Amino acid sequence: MSQTISVRCKLIVPQELRQEIDRTLQGFADACNQILDTAKREKCWNTAKLHHLVYRPVRAATGLKANHVCQALRRVISNAKAVKQVHKFRPTSLTLDARTFKYRESEQTVGVTLLSGRVWLKLKIGGYQIALLRGQAPTSATLSKTKQGDYYINIAIELDTPPTGKTPKVIGVDLGRRDIATASNGRSWSGEHIQAVRDRFSRVRAKVQSKRTRSSRRLLRRLSGRERRYQTWLNHNISKTLVRDAQAIGAALAFEDLTGIRERLNQKPRSKTERRRTNNWAFYQLRMFVAYKAAIAGVP
Template sequence: MTLMNGREHIKIDAGNYQRGKLKGRKPTSAQLCKHRDGNYYIHIQIKDEAPEPIKSTNVIGVDFGRRDIAVTSNGDKWDGKQINDVRDKFSRVRSSLQKKATKGTRSTRRRARQILQRLSGKERRYQQWLNHNISKSIIQDALKNNAALAIEDLTGIRERTNQKPRNKTERRRSNSWSFYQLRFFLEYKGIQFGVEVIAVPPAWTSQTCHQCLHVGLRSDKRFKCTNEACSWSGDADFNGAKNIATIGAVFVNQPRGSNCLCCELSTDSSGLLKSLRSPLAGA
């Protein structure tokens, strides 16, 4: 390693897990970082070839949300109550500490700033850990079922929702929704394990019945089909995930789109296959 006084040979204390990752691979770069605990850690980057995506006509749809972080067309769901409670708790704590850091006594202000620094990033790390676990479970389910994944393309949703009149708390909760991070984790894990991930437009997916493709009524978490011949009712997010899977299956089985569904495809900046128009738009 090249330091200010010349090159130095430093022994790396690596565990069996790290040695297993490095075995047989050639590092491309490395970065030496000093962590808050005062210890130095080296981050080594390696390049690995991604496997070929699994060819399958089976597609699992994933519906993103705030109340339920993710709901799949297979019926799996991850409740968002815990992360919402954590966010609300950290928001209250930060608000209280920030007030004390500006209006308290000298010792109180110093102590409040120290606590704020200690809490810095804790909420973000918890959200990241949660999204890693959710994405890992979804990818494992796709591998188990030999299926591709279809997810919602929620690009620009914050700009659209922020135009609506909402109170401060609701705006904070909406803007802290980390749907893009979950999508990113699904994308790179899909590349790593050979699972194809397709982004589809979310329009009408939660308002259209997945059985008869008629537009129904959604009330909060419940959906009811207004078609008398169908009359399906159930969880709105599960219904949306089913529709997302249906749209994704069209893209997988007919990569250039379907004439009857009038779909056009493009690729976004992340490399995900996405549609310009939802097949449900004409339903």
């Protein structure tokens, strides 16, 4: 058994290569948007059929390599399956495969194929990433650019997972708004402080949005994603603690089943504030974080 995880590594990009990377990211986004427009117009979401429709015109229009076009096609199809409405793609990331990506452990560098050809970039990583990448031969990655202008590469690796087996011990985890997570071993993460932070994010967003000035729009862009990053950080911390506790005593983890909880709650009369507070915590993300960490640690 194995578990696929993504190792996020910062790239050291020379100034002379930044424009070429940006040009490739823009070309990849243009390819995705052209493929999406064709799929909608032809009402075709079959990968093989859509490939024959878009491959040549997209390559001619964007100048991308063959594998870049194939990856753009896969991204459009996978996004269409994941969400009901696919919006316009932005030049923020580039999907790479075995033909467009190479990792050299001895030099801690990665080879990335751009519009002009392959370039080698150094990784700026610490001991955690080095340990995860040791002995690996990854064949896929995603190059991305942040709002601050930094470049990162998420390298997909396979980790062997120990067999879970059976255990008589179980740590039950109850989920809720008052306490984000309460474990049967006594661990608890109070929702009071978390709720205060989320309410503050909401008030600031509402205040900035009401001004509708150029400076307020810039501020809104800086605030964008801050609450999501806070949720992700906290869910990672909760999941690490739960898995570590279960591994220490050889116990399994059992989560409360929240399937359909939002639909049931939204049928009840509630204020706008209460609806927002109930609906915007990422419980599914927390469960997914626990799932992959538990698989690596051998915790059922």
